Structures are given as structure tokens and as C-alpha cells.
Amino acid sequence: xxxxxxxxxxxxxxxxxxxxxxxxxxxxxxxxxxxxxxxxxxxxxxxxxxxxxxxxxxxxxxxxxxxxxxxxxxxxxxxxxxxxxxxxxxxxxxxxxxxxxxxxxxxxxxxxxxxxxxxxxxxxxxxxxxxxxxxxxxxxxxxxxxxxxxxxxxxxxxxxxxxxxxxxxxxxxxxxxxxxxxxxxxxxxxxxxxxxxxxxxxxxxxxxxxxxxxxxxxxxxxxxxxxxxxxxxxxxxxxxxxxxxxxxxxxxxxxxxxxxxxxxxxxxxxxxxxxxxxxxxxxxxxxxxxxxxxxxxxxxxxxxxxxxxxxxxxxxxxxxxxxxxxxxxxxxxxxxxxxxxxxxxxxxxxxxxxxxxx
Ligand code: G3I
Numbered sequence: 366x367x368x369x370x371x372x373x374x375x376x377x378x379x380x381x382x383x384x385x386x387x388x389x390x391x392x393x394x395x396x397x398x399x400x401x402x403x404x405x406x407x408x409x410x411x412x413x414x415x416x417x418x419x420x421x422x423x424x425x426x427x428x429x430x431x432x433x434x435x436x437x438x439x440x441x442x443x444x445x446x447x448x449x450x451x452x453x454x455x456x457x458x459x460x461x462x463x464x465x466x467x468x469x470x471x472x473x474x475x476x477x478x479x480x481x482x483x484x485x486x487x488x489x490x491x492x493x494x495x496x497x498x499x500x501x502x503x504x505x506x507x508x509x510x511x512x513x514x515x516x517x518x519x520x521x522x523x524x525x526x527x528x529x530x531x532x533x534x535x536x537x538x539x540x541x542x543x544x545x546x547x548x549x550x551x552x553x554x555x556x557x558x559x560x561x562x563x564x565x566x567x568x569x570x571x572x573x574x575x576x577x578x579x580x581x582x583x584x585x586x587x588x589x590x591x592x593x594x595x596x597x598x599x600x601x602x603x604x605x606x607x608x609x610x611x612x613x614x615x616x617x618x619x620x621x622x623x624x625x626x627x628x629x630x631x632x633x634x635x636x637x638x639x640x641x642x643x644x645x646x647x648x649x650x651x652x653x654x655x656x657x658x659x660x661x662x663x664x665x666x667x668x669x670x671x672x673x674x675x676x677x678x679x680x681x682x683x684x685x686x687x688x689x690x691x692x693x694x695x696x697x698x699x700x701x702x703x704x705x706x707x708x709x710x711x712x713x714x715x716x717x718x719x720x721x722x723x
Contacts, residue, residue, distance in 0.1 A: 393423040393713075396722045398672065400425040400463060402679030404632065407432055407453045409687055415707040419683050426463030426509075428631065428679050429453055430689075433466050433504075436475040439496060447503060454507050465629070465679065466504060468512040468568065469497050470552050472526055476538035489543050494555045501559020510564035510676070512600055512631070513556045514549045517541070517585070518569060523577030549585065550594045557595040564676075568600030568631055573613035579620060586624050598627030598676055603662065606636040607654040615665055622670045629676040630666060634688060634700035635659060635712065641696045656715035659702070663719025683707065 393401045405427040409416045420427070431437055432449040439445055457464045470493060483489040501511070517540075519526045527542040540548050549567070556565050567586070572579040582599070589596045599621045605614070621628045635658045638645040647655075666678060682688045684703035691698050699705075702713040 391717070391722065393716060393720070394425045396717070397425075397678075397720045398667065399675035400677030402426040402428060402463070402465065402631075402677050403683050404428045404430040404679060404681045405453065405683075406430045406687060407449055407456075410453070410456060413707075416683055416687070419703060419707055421460055421462075424462060426465060426677065426679070427453070427457055428465045428467045430682070430687075433500075433508075434468060434471065434475065435477055435480065435496065438500060439480075440477050442477075442479045442492075445499060445503075450504075454504070458507070464504075464508050465566075465631075466508040466511040466563070467631075468515040469500065469556060470513065470540065470549075471515040472538045472540050473516070474531055474535035474537055478536070481536050481538045484543060486543050486545070489540075490548075490551070493552065497552065497555040498559045501556055501563070505560045505562070508560070508563060510566055510598065510627075510629075511556055511560075512568040513565045514552050515568045516570065517549050517567070518578045518581045520571060520575060520578070523575055523579070523581040525581075550589060550592065553589065553594050553596055564597040564627060565595055566598040566600045566627070566629060566631075566676075567596060568602065568629075570602035570604050570632070572601060572617040573603070573605060573609060576616075579617055583620055583624065586626065596626065598629055599624065600629045600631035602632035602681075603630050604632060604634055604636070604681070605658065605662075606639050607651060607658055608639055609635075609658070611661055611665075614662060615669065618665055618669045622674060626674065627676040628666075628670045628674050630662065630678040632681040633659075633662060633678055634681045634690065635662075636690055636698050636700045638694070638696055638698040641694045643696050645697045647699055652711045655700075656711035659712045659715035660719040663716055664721075667719070667721070685710075 401424055403420050403424045405420060432453050437449060454464055517525055525541040525546040528537055529539050531537055553565055601617055635655050637647045637651045637655055680701060682701050684707045685699040685701050686705045688700050690700050702710060702716060704710050
């Protein structure tokens, strides 16, 4: 009888805690020892009250999903557009949220066409230096940190990218090919000149499954340190799926922590649709695997990164409705902490468990 009573009491307490954590009371930011971030789109922030409230409640900071990229700020040569990013930063300041700038230099097909067309190294270098100066100075004092260069290394052996086109035939900004393989170092120097107070990050994806890329990044950091190139942090994008091996996740987090730099899990999401099929609908098993993966990432980050180097964990969006993945893979997927209606998912509970609130 007594045992039954104790069991009932424990069950009641467990279910209440679980309910409070995932749906009502607790916020991630109030229980997390590291800053909790979200990638934020200003259109949703304005138009969707639930999105806005969830971000305000759970987030310590934001990264602009697209608003601070060259593709938005300088689509046409010489014409800077800061309105969208400024509005986002005003919102962050009013709500006491940290702003992480993303990204000053990126090779991706979304780079402005006029930049991609420059084939002369001095001209491209001068344009990028000027862009970094104008943008760095514009946001000085408002942006705490920058992803200075995004995704320098390729997905093959992990060497510096030198491609003019991607596999779909879309034109790229061939930074390595036009500027030479050491271009990233100079971009960090320009960023430091533009805003000497900003923390400067190198950001990339796939290190957990591509050891060649991971090695190149570590080598670059050692080289930067030896030459006195200013670098303060490393971003692990961590676009993973429910099958991504835990050993790879542990390895990249441990290797980055060992550099002594700030470590930012900068774009976390956990895809469930590993087959990339159009009609995919997750079942209980996938929801559980996703929850476990979120818990593992958060717990591993806390365990392996010294507190003084924990720059935070940012998820790439708030709910499945605003994830980039379905558009990118042309398939259905559900990679984030909240669902299409911004209701909490088991993944959120996994995050709370990783933080250690259970
Ligand atoms: O806004 C236009 C819309 O008007 C148009 O109808 C539509 C048609 O395709 O495109 C819309 O713009 C798209 C934009 O996302 C907003 O949805 C762009 O085509 C598309 O290229 C853009 O994709 C972004 C991508 O970076 C490229 O900039 C994703 O939102 C964004 O989540 C993604 O983020 C990247 C990080 O910056 C770096 N790491 C990887 C991560 C995921 O790819």
C-alpha cells in the first residue's frame, strides 16, 4: 500500500514537471547554463505572435536567418540595405537579447551576383574589404560577435573550396580560386579593423561526419594563432539527423574545445527524414530518436566545453514551420524543437534533459 502511494506520488511529480517544462512554466533560457539562441526571420517575428513569444521566452539571443547576409545587405553594388537587419537588432535590444552576426563572407550561390562575376583578385579583395568595413562599422556596438567567413572547406577532402559552380550548376562566389587559399585570414583581419570589440568566429558544417574538414579547421586555427590573426570562436553548425553517429558529434565538440576558443553550436537542427522522401511522416520511434539526439548534443556540449568557452547553442529556427530543410530537400521534415503549430515536441524535452533539469 505504502509502495503504491510512493509510486503514485513520484509519477504525479514526474508528469507535472514534464508538463511544466515542455508546455508552460520553464523556459530554456532560465535553466540553461549557456546562452540559448535561435535563428530568427524578421517577417515571422512580426507576423506570428506565437513564434515571437516563444523566442522571447526561451531565447537569450538571436542569429538573423538571412537578414545580415551580403545577399540581403548588398544585392546591388554600392547600395547597402540595412533596414531589415536594423529592425531585427532594435527588437533584440528592446528585449535584451544578444545578437550574433551571420555572415560577412560566404561562397554560397545566394551571394550577390555582381560579386560572383568579379574574376580579378585585387578587385574582389577590395570589394570584400570595403563591405566588411561598412557593415562592421554600421553594426559596431550592437552585434556582439560575427561569423566572419562561413564554410571555407569543401565536402570532399575538406580542402579550401575553389569551385565556380555547385553540383546543380548554380554559380558560386569562388573565394579560394580568385583570392587564393589564405583569403580567410585576411577577412578576419578586416573584420577586426572594422569592429575591434566584436568576437570573431569561423563557422562550418559537417565536421561531425567529415574528419578531413575537421582537421583542416583545426589546422587553420593553429595557423591563425601562430600568425596573430584575430579569431575568438568556432561555430559548429550541427545540421544533423537522427542517425548521425554520437562519436562524431563528441569528436568535433572535444576538438573545438581543445583549441581554447569560444565554441558555438550555431545552427542546430535534427532531421528525421533520413530518406528525404516527399510523403515522410514521423512515428513515435523517430520522435524519440530526435529527442535523444537533442539531449545528447546538449549534454555533450555541457560536459566537454568548459563553462568559460560555452558561447551557446543556437537552433536554426524555432519550429518546424520555419525550418530551411523542407525547401532545401524538397521533402517533408520536422527538425526543430516546436512543431508546425509551435507546440512543444519531445525534442524540447530532450533539450531540457540535456541541460540537466530532469
Ligand atoms: O524570399 C524569397 C521568396 O521571395 C521567393 O519566393 C523564394 C523562392 O525560392 O525564395 C525566397 O528566398 C529564399 C530564402 O531562403 C528565404 O526563404 C532563398 O531563395 C533561399 O536561398 C534562402 O535560403 C537560405 C539559405 O541559407 C541561403 O541563404 C535559408 O533560408 C537559410 O536557412 C540558410 O541558412 C544557412 C546558413 O546561412 C549557413 N549554414 C547553412 C544554413 C542552411 O542552409
